[in-house]
Amino acid sequence: MFDNLKKHDTATKNIVNKIFFKLSKDIEGYYISIVDEHNNYIENIDHHNFNKNTQDILDIIESIETENLFSISWENNDKKVYLNEHPFLLNLLKNSKILIDDNFNKLNFIDKIYDLTLVIKNNNTELTSTLYLNNNIKNFILITENCALFDNNLVFIKDIGENFENIQDLNSTFIYEEFEKFLTITYSYFNNIIIKYNNYSVENGPLITAKPLIIIEKIDKAKSLYLKLGTFIPNFDNNFIEEYNIKNIITVNDLEQKILIHDIEFFNISKELEYLLKIIVTYQRELKLKNGYFFDETLIILEEKLAREFISKELTNLLTKYQIIGTDKFKKYNIKNVKPKLITNLSHSIDFLEGDVSIQIENEIFSIFDLLSIYKKNSYITLSDGTNALINKNYIEKLERIFRKDKTKTKISFFDLPIIQDLIDEKILIDAFPKIKEIFEGFNKISSLDLQKPDINATLRSYQEYGYKWLVFLYNNNLNGCLADDMGLGKTIQTISLLSYIYPKSKKPTLIVMPKSLIYNWENEILKFNPNLYTKIYYGITRNLDNVLDAQIILTTYGTVRNDIKFLKEIDFEMIVLDESQNIKNVNSQITKAVTLLNADHKLALSGTPVENNLGELYSLFRFLNPNMFGSAEHFNNYYLLPIQRDNDKEIIKELKQKIYPFILRRTKKEVLKELPEKIEQTLFIEMNPKQKKLYEEQRDFYYTLIKEQINTKGFTKSKFFILQALNELRQIASVPENISNNAIKSSKREVLIENIKEAVSNNHKILIFSNFIKTIENICEDLKKENIKHLSMTGSTKNRQELVDEFQNNSNIKVFVMTLKTGGVGLNLTSADTIFIFDPWWNKTAEDQAIDRSHRMGQKNTVFSYKLISKGSIEEKILQLQYEKSKLFESLISDDSNSIKTLSKDDIDFILNT
Incomplete structure (x- = not known):
């Protein structure tokens, strides 16, 4: 019955005791051949002398070679066994231990899946992209779409697709x-x-919707109009989609420092053609033309009479529905593009230029707001000679953003002056606002400002000295700004330098507002760098405002300002400083409303993340x-936020950067601290022990069923708090099941951590x-105590935080500092540590990065691990996936106080709780 399984090959077999599988390359790719110990090719080998794995490889190679004998292939005339055609061979070769290269060097498989990372760096006016294997290996070759070769090592990678042979093209330089x-x-x-970029x-x-494009190809000698339908994606060439096999559109948001991957929604080009033809037929009938037009696929040709009627009467509608290019050709039809000229008669007030503004088109003058109104209605301006004047839409929108109507006058904000120099003659601006040239040119000369060094107990680094000069320049010109240096670059010492410049000359106090965890850190920093600054704290149950008003510097918290704004808004401060100013990111929050009611001659914001989520x-x-x-939130949303976030409008992004650039100073560690050692991050995956795994699966299954029932009976919104409780319990079981099982089940993680x-x-x-x-911190401290490892711990309820920080920084006997992620995430300097463990992950990776940067910051001398x-196999692994794949979801999922879920769909619950 097993006759069909017998080997019937009667050919003489080569009996050899030692063979090697050789990896070679030709123009078609990498292939495998069999050689003996003298590097001679051999075939028809007797398999019996080899182990099962080697026999399997030999069987497969023989089978492929036999199959090749009976097939015709223009590509593989030599009948070689190419790995890109038979990638399954790699797993067998991995176990063979007898794989070599052409030079008889042994090739080893590394039992680890590597990542491919494309690192993109700024290089003066160009960008340079470099492909790395596992972040540090530059010289490698892909032999298949999921296997790479370097230094006689073979590793598996995640499948990059059929274009793998072109991967080295990504090592490139471009503008x-x-x-x-x-x-x-x-x-x-x-x-x-x-992708890694800065x-x-x-x-x-968000989804990008491709827009239909009308290309005015030409108007021929007979004045027939040639229209062609295409696909338009904002900020990309008109034929980009057609030229390449595009699956997604990638945009770069420099303001929010994000690279965004967009799906594309395409329109039905046949329906668009049908729509245009219906309109054309309508005008054809009105003109009583027999023919008048011709179409073929995406091309439409209109005879002159029909073309004139179609364009003159339909142009407004076409511009609202289509992107149109080539309109300069309409001049043959008395329709033309024009470049308007601004005519201004302006005087200046404190914050505005104001007066009369008109627009000149050809030799005709229009009031600016009359012109904007006509354009909004018609999408063109009709001149007295009957010419329909087309104005660049971006130009019109710029006018709408910049010029504001105030009764009978036109107003321009001081802050818009840098972006309208190309619209208004510079001499007019200088005459109208004498100090404008001096102020805006002054921003380019800050480094050469002749300032006495601040009277502080420290020597500023060069970039800190520049920051100090920038702050003084703003102060002396009655301007306000945000010092947005990266975490760890010394925003506090730069601010203390500014305060040392202001005092004792000023007689009014400065109010510094911060999270409560930083109160005593600020007090210590002022005492260390300039003890002559008379400083008091306004915080706590026994606070008394009258007792602190004689101080030069008053330290307080956001919560205190919110609660005491009734009294604080009556005080005239010299300056208000907001530390960690992202606390006012929500314009409608009570804290934000309270802070904006404070009165001061000068204002300064400090934040390493001035924009965390959106504009x-x-x-x-x-x-x-x-x-x-x-201006108003509505004005900002209409003219900046929506065009940037919805359309990624490059022109408006550029304009917004011009507008805010003088008033935000942002430096990163990589830019200014060239000597800062590198940070190496690793993820350690730990198997749960059987009891832990059993408990986890029981509770996961239990909650998965219960949550569905809750949603069905109570509705999704009312179930959110229960969902959060369930997720937190699963996180604890995955991390420290002792907390849930009354110490009956031990954590695998604790063992790995302590070792x-x-x-x-x-x-x-x-x-x-x-x-x-908090309970986990207690568990870890118990383990450290058993091992006689000296340590400190800190939670949200810890009062003497700065004492603990100082002790850890200065006491070489204390080796470990254990704390909650939230406690350690803001304002602490812990550069004596160079090894960090994130014991359990948080939904938002930014919080983890901030915690790591407590150590990886200015003053760190060692590489940080x-x-x-x-x-x-737990919720933690799902969190890790979400951090990278769905980070935007969880930035909105968990609120700032981490006590409530904002948005979580049923699909998201399935993703988290399903196996």
């Missing part, structure tokens, strides 16, 4: 204007490539700093450990 095009092609042609995050962006936060920040910069700590301590490293649960501990 910034081609950045989005480069990224779009990269994402469309290759899979599973990680500190930009990579996220899913609305930028508006809220500048509403505090410079209320006249953007790593013992090794680190033995090598004289100092360690930070972050967790989200950060380890994230993840329980495999």
Whole structure:
């Protein structure tokens, strides 16, 4: 019955005792051949002398070669066994241990899946992209779409797709204007490539809808009009979609430092053609023409009479529905593009230029607001000679953004002056506002300002000295701004330098507002760098405003300002400083409303993340700093937020950057601290022990069923608090089941953590450990005590935080500092540590990065190693996926106080709780 399984090959077999599988390359790719120990090719081998794995490889190679004998292939005339055609061979070769290259060097498989990372860096006016394997290996070759070769090592990678042979094309140099095009092609042609560009995050962006495009190809000698239908994606070439096999559009948002991946929604081009033809037929009938037009696929040709009627009467409607290019050709029909000229008669008030503004088109004059009204109605301006004047839409929108109507006058904000120099003659601006040239040119000369060094107990680094001069320049010109240096670059000492410049000359106090965890840090920093600044704290149950008003510097919290705004708004401060100013990112919050009621001659914001999520936060920040910069929230949303976030409008992004650039000073660690050592992050996946796994699966299944029942009976909104409780319990089981099981089940993580700590301590490293649960911190401290490892711990209820920080920084005997992620995420300097453990992950990776940067900041002399501990097969692994794949969801999912869920769909629950 098994006759069909017998081998019937009667050919003489070569009996050899030792063979090798050789990896070679030709123009078609990498292939496998069989050689003996003298590098001679052999075939028809007797299999019996080899192990099962080798026999399987030989069987497969023989089978492929036999199959090739009976097939005709123009590509594979030599009948070679190519790995890109038979990638399954790699898994067998991995176990063979007898794989070699052409030079008889042994090739080893590394038992780890590597990532491909494309690192893009600014290089003066160009961008340079470099492809790395596992972040540090530059010289490698892809032999298949999921296997790479380097230094005689073979590793598996995530499948990058059929274009793998072209992967080295990504090592390239290009101008910034081609950045989005480069990224779009990269994402469309290759899979599973990680993009790294500065500190930009990579996220899913909103759906981009492709728009129909009308191309005015030509008007021929007979004045027939040639129209062609195409596809238009904003900011990309008109034929970009057709030229490349585009799957997604990638945009770069420099303001929010994000790379956004957009799906594309295409329109039905046949329906658009049908729509245009219906309109054309209507005019054809009105003109009583027999023919008048011709169409073929996407091309429409209109005879002159029909074309004139169609364009003159339909242009307004066409511009609202279609992107149109080539309108300069309409001059043959008495329709032409024009470049308007501004005519101004302006005087200046404190924050505005005001007066009369008119627009000249050809030799005709229009009031600016009459022109805007006509254009809004018709999409063109009719001149007295009957010419329909077409004005660049971007120009019109710029006028709408900049010029405001105030009764009978036209007003221009001081803050818009940098972006209208191309519209108004410079001499007119200088005459109308004498100090404008001096102020805006002064921003370019800050580094050469002749200022006495601040009277502080420290020597400023060069970039800090520039920051100090920038702050003084703003102060002396009655301007307000945001010092947005990266975490750890010394925003506090730069601010203290400014205060040392202001005092003792000023007799009014400065109010510094901050999160409560930073109160005593600020007090210590002022005492250390300039003890002559008379400082008092206004905070706590026994606070008394009358007792602190004699101080030069008053330290308080956002909560105190919110609660005491009735009294604080009556005081005239010299300056208000907001530390961690992202606390006012929500323009409608009580804290934001309270802070904007404070009165001061000068204002300063400090934040490493001035815009965390969206441009609305930028508006809220500048509403505090410079209320006249953007006007109302509606004005900002209509003219900035929506065009940028919805359409990624490059012109408006450029304009917004011009507008805010003088008033935000942003430097990153990479830019200014060239000597800062690198930060190495690793993820340690840990298997749950059987009891832990059993408990986890029971509770996961239990909650999955219960949550569905809750939603069905109570509705989704009323179930949110229960969902959050369920997720938190699963996180604790995955991390420290002792907290849920009354110590009946032990944590696998604790064992891994303590072993790593013992090794680190033995090598004289100092360690930070972050967790989200107070009980977990207690568990870890118990383990450290058992091992006689000296340590400190800190939670939200800890009062003497600065004492603990100082002790850890200065006491070489204390090796470990354990704290909650939230407590350690803001304002602490812990540079004596160079090893960090994130014991359990948080939904938002930004919070983890901030915690890590407590150590990786100015003053750090060693390479910082950060380890994230993840329980495999648990909710933690799902969190890790969400951090990268759905980070935007969870930035809105968990509110700032982490007590409530904002938005969570049923699909999201399935993703988190399903196996």
